[in-house]
Amino acid sequence: MATFQPEFGPPxxxxxxxxxxxxxxxxxxxxxxxYDVLLAFYRSDLKDGVLEFTRKHPRxxxxxxxxxxxxxxxxxxARGPDYGTVSLSLIKLP
Structure with a gap:
């Protein structure tokens, strides 16, 4: 979303x-x-997340x-000595 604050009234x-x-x-x-493999994929293959990739739909x-x-x-x-919860945020492209 693009937001504009007019001189008067709500944005x-x-x-x-x-x-x-x-x-x-x-x-x-x-x-x-x-996670290390995922991060290497994100940083190297996807150039810090700039490039798109294909995968199965999460649902x-x-x-x-x-x-x-x-x-x-x-x-x-981290949730344990050798595993954890990874948070991901993706946009599905048309």
Missing amino acids: KERRRSSISVDVFKFQTTMWFAD NIAGADQTFVFTAEPELS
Whole structure:
């Protein structure tokens, strides 16, 4: 959303694009070694999340591959000595 604060009254908002996108925020459990592989993929292969990638839809892993892009770097919260919860935020591209 783009926000504009007029001289009087509440802020005005508008969409930045006429194309609608789906944002998916979810968490998954990973071993630290798997998180390291994910982070290397994000930083190296995707150039710090700038490039798009294909994967199964988070809500339909049996379906066809879809195109996504990260909205933020994956975050790890430790839950044990060698595993944790990883937070992911993806946009499904049209």
